[in-house]
Amino acid sequence: MTTHKLIIGNCMSMEEISDESVHLMITSPPYFNAPFDYKGLFKNYDQYLELLSGMAKEVYRVLQNGRIAVLIIDDMLVDGEKFPIVADATKIFQNAGFRYRDRIIWKKPDGYLRISRRSGVLLQHPYPMYFYPDNLLESILIFQKGRFNYNSIPKDVREKSKIDIKEFSENKWYMTLWEITNVLPGAPLEKEIAAFPEEIPYRIIKLFSYVGETVLDPFVGSGTTMKVAKALGRNSIGIEIKKSLIPIIKKKLGFEGQLNFDNHEDTFEIIVREGGKYGCIS
Numbered sequence: 001m002t003t004h005k006l007i008i009g010n011c012m013s014m015e016e017i018s019d020e021s022v023h024l025m026i027t028s029p030p031y032f033n034a035p036f037d038y039k040g041l042f043k044n045y046d047q048y049l050e051l052l053s054g055m056a057k058e059v060y061r062v063l064q065n066g067r068i069a070v071l072i073i074d075d076m077l078v079d080g081e082k083f084p085i086v087a088d089a090t091k092i093f094q095n096a097g098f099r100y101r102d103r104i105i106w107k108k109p110d111g112y113l114r115i116s117r118r119s120g121v122l123l124q125h126p127y128p129m130y131f132y133p134d135n136l137l138e139s140i141l142i143f144q145k146g147r148f149n150y151n152s153i154p155k156d157v158r159e160k161s162k163i164d165i166k167e168f169s170e171n172k173w174y175m176t177l178w179e180i181t182n183v184l185p186g187a188p189l190e191k192e193i194a195a196f197p198e199e200i201p202y203r204i205i206k207l208f209s210y211v212g213e214t215v216l217d218p219f220v221g222s223g224t225t226m227k228v229a230k231a232l233g234r235n236s237i238g239i240e241i242k243k244s245l246i247p248i249i250k251k252k253l254g255f256e257g258q259l260n261f262d263n264h265e266d267t268f269e270i271i272v273r274e275g276g277k278y279g280c281i282s
Helices: 045-062 085-095 155-160 165-170 199-208 224-231 243-253
Strands: 003-008 022-027 063-073 076-078 081-083 099-107 137-144 177-179 214-217 235-240 267-272 276-281
Touching: 003 224, 003 243, 022 045, 022 199, 045 063, 045 085, 063 085, 063 199, 085 099, 085 137, 199 214, 199 224, 214 224, 224 235, 224 243, 235 243, 243 267
Parallel strands: 003 235, 003 267, 022 063, 022 214, 099 177, 214 235
Antiparallel strands: 063 137, 076 081, 099 137, 267 276
């Protein structure tokens, strides 16, 4: 049996989640004032960093000792100004108590971008100082709360959670460069949502959690992390501020009604802070 909870509210508060009850956090915060995501959502960059800081403190509280928090994020160009989001987010998580463990670069396909107006400036002016590159990369930042006790996991759970070495090797999970196709524009459940591909949470959940544990996504969006967690036999908690995404998340997880999954009864609950519970589907 796996359990899945969707909380509609601001992730700077995770009042519904108990201390040290989560085993892994994966999230991709909204891009700062990006025209293709949430243009003008934040009054200024400091307000954006305050959101990340509040979220990081709550993640540290709810995460078990020794466990991993993963942030999929990158620097953002807004109205000609580049914001050092990766560096600032790293400091924010360190200040919240996390240890900076690793950084993986997610590379999107070369054909994803053509020469843009920004990089094309050099074609019009082929001289020094006119170079501005287009970005095909995002950062997958990995943080850890304390040290993990490897002896705390029962042998049967370890075996159920064993990583496929062939998959690990053939798909080059061991590298700090992951070449993964992004969610393409026009995907039916990702309209107007800057979603990451399922392959990213799939790898992270397999690498940093055990079967039956709980995965949290504080900016759950269309529910990709929850969907992958469910498919891998993990519980999930998603936090999302936009109530309008509830039908998309339910559809993505297959929770329109009663559901039998691997001969177990999965449960799905939605909590809307300003209106109480919608109820539970089991």
